[in-house]
Amino acid sequence: MNGRISRRNVLKTGAAAGVVAAVGGAGAGRAAAFGPSGGGSPGGPDDGPLALVNGRIHTMDADNTVARAVSIRDGRFVTVGNDVGNPGPGTRTINLRGRTVVPGIIDNHNHIVLMGNRPGFHTPLENAASISDVQEIYAARGSGIPDGGWITTIGGFHINHLVPPGETPRFPTLAELDEAVPDNPAYISQSFSGPSTTNSRGKAFFEGRGTPVGDDGSIAGGFGTSPTGQATFALRQTLLDFEARKRGAVDALNYGLGLGVTTHLDQGAFQTTGTASDGAAHEDNFAMHLPFLSVHEDGELLARLRINFLHMESDPATPELVERLRNAFQFFGDDFVRTGGIGEFIAQGTGPSSPFLAAARRVAEAGWRAEVHSLSTTDFVNEIEAFEAVNKEFPITDLRWVVAHVPFITEEYVSRHQALGGGLSLTGWRYLAGSPSSNGPPFRMIVDSGINAGMSSDGMQIAPMNPWIHMYYATTGLNARGVLINDGQQISREEVLRLYTRDNGWFLREEDSLGTIEPGKLADLVVLNEDYFTVPDERLRRIRSVLTVAGGRIVHETGEAGR
Template sequence: MGTSPSAPDRILVNGHILCVDPQFQVVEAVAIRGDRILATGPSSEIRALAGPDTTIEDLGGAGVLPGLIDAHNHLLSTGQVLQQVTLYDCRSIPEILDRVADRARTIRPGTWIIGRGWDESLLAEGRHPTRWELDRAAPDHPVVLHRVWNKLVANSAALAAAGITRETPDPPSDQRYSGSFERDPSTGEPTGLFRDRAKDLILNAIPAPTADELVAAVAAACRAYNAVGLVGVAEPGLDDDGIAAFRTLREQGELTVRTLMLLGAWGYVPAEREADLKSWIADVRSRPDEADDLLRIDGVKFMLDGGIGDRTARMDVPYMDEPDNVGQWVVDPEEYPHLVRWVHDLGYSIDTHTCGIAAQDLAVRAYSSALEAAPNERIHHRVHHAYFPSADAIALMARHRIPALVSNPFLVHLGESFVASVGSDRAARAMPMASYLRAGVPLAGTSDSPIADFNPFVGMYAAVARRTVVGRDLAPAERISRADALRSYTIWAAAATSDAATRGSIEPGKLADLIVVDRDPLTVSDEELRDTQVLRTMVGGRWVWERTG
């Protein structure tokens, strides 16, 4: 038992507390002083530490876990999406249109309707909705509906607001990842579908959110995240306005999710911003920052390639039925290693989006070269998505302790689109978590929300079940254990960002971040694991969320 000479402020007793420490202990009680854990152990021994002002809370046998961490999660964007039309569970175009029409009835004509989450591979029609279908649902509103990833559809009012007609030229083909918009082959009229960076033609017409709206989005996401047990994220891809929103909420005392902010950089930001990125990143680096356990600037986000479902991830072989398509580079593959070294030498960690095998190989080689040339124990470069590693990539990741930030819920929600793009055999091998662990590659669970469900218990379910939303099993041999799934959202997630000394487990001296849950995630069925309910969430020794009713 760990102890302190000072009496605790709070003691929790009579619980089933999974510490997720090196011994994977289960204890009954925990003592807390300030924002730190003082001691863990049997209820009788921890009670004995109480002073006259100590609050003692009886958990009644409830389960307790370390607060959960998502190592790649767009919290700000998710907060915005929470206010929009959500389409993730839609399985037909009429369902999508009904939700758009419902929103249109509640807001003034002319107000933009934004939504997200459709996936043509899960729609009965097997296609995207068109501008004309959206026109019928909301004739008096501009409408923009994002796919789960990398495409959007817009109605005629949105096209008009953006000045898009059939005379609008296609995006320049010589610009990397410039994208395209679909035209009706008989008339040349845009159908409303926009891909890749061509989406900006529409997005630039949407009024920018105000500073207050950004702060409100962060606050909304914090509440939603605390409700599912999240107490920490790495937020990849912020600009100055996003950073300011987090800082404002922190100053107001309402930031209840520990946030590591990554600067949006090459591939992730609009192409016209890339020329100024070096001066911006260097300037941000020189500014004073909070740099504490609640909020800090942690690194830089690259987006090296596209995605599997939309067939833009950079692969080694062509996509199904597209013999000339092996995906795209979003960042120049010749320039990328030099950019990595430049950021590395600034002392920043890097999170690179890599979906295709060629992209992951390039990122891992660039990281390895930088780490070998200029070792720095404070830097933790990582690869996100990490779908299809080569044997060489796995070996280098193990040697240099480069974490694979796997986007677990994608297996459930996007798995069918993977099958449509690369075939069932290869899709089944996406995110080979068991193989990573056997090879000694660090692993962390992520959602990449708002692309997929931010609920970590859905992510844990995905890791142990590897089953798509329609019931297809994906490489059962790559399933991982319940304990490892829990580690991937706690201590391993903390380790991926160099924070394992202070977070990720319930141990004396660490931050008092924990959650109370209604079941034991190690013993319930897969489906019950997915449906775990959080009863209370504590951040830094303070209860920040409690289920009511």
């Protein structure tokens, strides 16, 4: 295997073990030995055939087969069964010693491209459960980057989980961040628009640009040109060039690989205004993918990226959407990078006075996939009724249109959407800050309905990317404060894992090649640090990959998987 890759992805051990989930290293060294020339994926001949034996390999196939061994060649599974027979010369064989293996996790709705374009050495805090966890994660990050390099966390976490239940949620203070990273400026910003916090070095930088910072490091949040908006904007202007974005893209994907996420369906960003009124969800929707494409061209893209095009126009003529449908290709690319449809917005608003119906009609006429999101008690009604109207003119029943999040969807609208051939993307984002009245989605009702459903994170602003947190919420109904908020709608671990793997193949239109461990399918799998199926609930959120394979290549390895 390629030593450079394994070193770059190896989990940092030490004080922060179990908390730091493989934040990538500072340097994105070249791994030129593989790439698009290797059969269109990193599973090229350089890695050679691979065999994993003596595992508990949950294939998630139609019979829920649990196998003991798999062999992999040229990026695909060759045999799946009790042994690998004679896998041939040059095969690297790994003895899993009973470890649990699942298919590579597919996240059918997130914002990984935004995460890759964050200013600074972006450092997820979604796995922190205390202020000292934050300090450990930041200290570990600081030790791997140059002195003076910015350590940043923009979105994906909530102060609700930075402090144990029973204590009042709060940010780390300036003094606490100084203690953790005295030689690096730090910036931690919650959700779309703060509030935020910083350390002494960061405070000096922001105040030098006229942004008010409290003595405790606090920076006020709010939409528009709030102090948080000013701070994020200053960092974007100062720190982001193309090489920094490429480094961020590699880091973001590596972070996902440490959690076992091998495929991301990105859902775009709000178009940047290029001002301090941009929030965490703003980027240049027309250029933000280019660093990822460049990483792929270098042969360094180790996880699969699927790209939806977000359109959010208020003009009823939706000129940009019209041009997109006229000039772009859907489902175009290779096994590692491929375009998708339009989403997670097709226009501004959903109501009768918005361009939603007109936009949906254009997408249907072009024969494209549409994906939209629902957060309120009324938007899914508008959306599904518009889909029904459009379907009478331009049938959408084969186009796999999706409504995402759906916290309040009713059985009636699930079945009406099902009749249109549609699907529902579910997520556990309520985990962070949900309550018994702001809960959902109704996992149990939706899974029982039989509609095409799949699982996603909706990371990186409002929610974490970590799939094990979402699985924890879906199976327990508990939020980050330990409050039961989604009672009666829990599903089993088997069910939610199926939503995150086999059932998500449908959302990519790749169910024949991704989502299960079966001969002939693309070889994506994850060897876990604990047995997902039997570990106590409280340890679910701490599940990590000890070895991730994507396209037949080992793309993350901690050294714990056995030899």
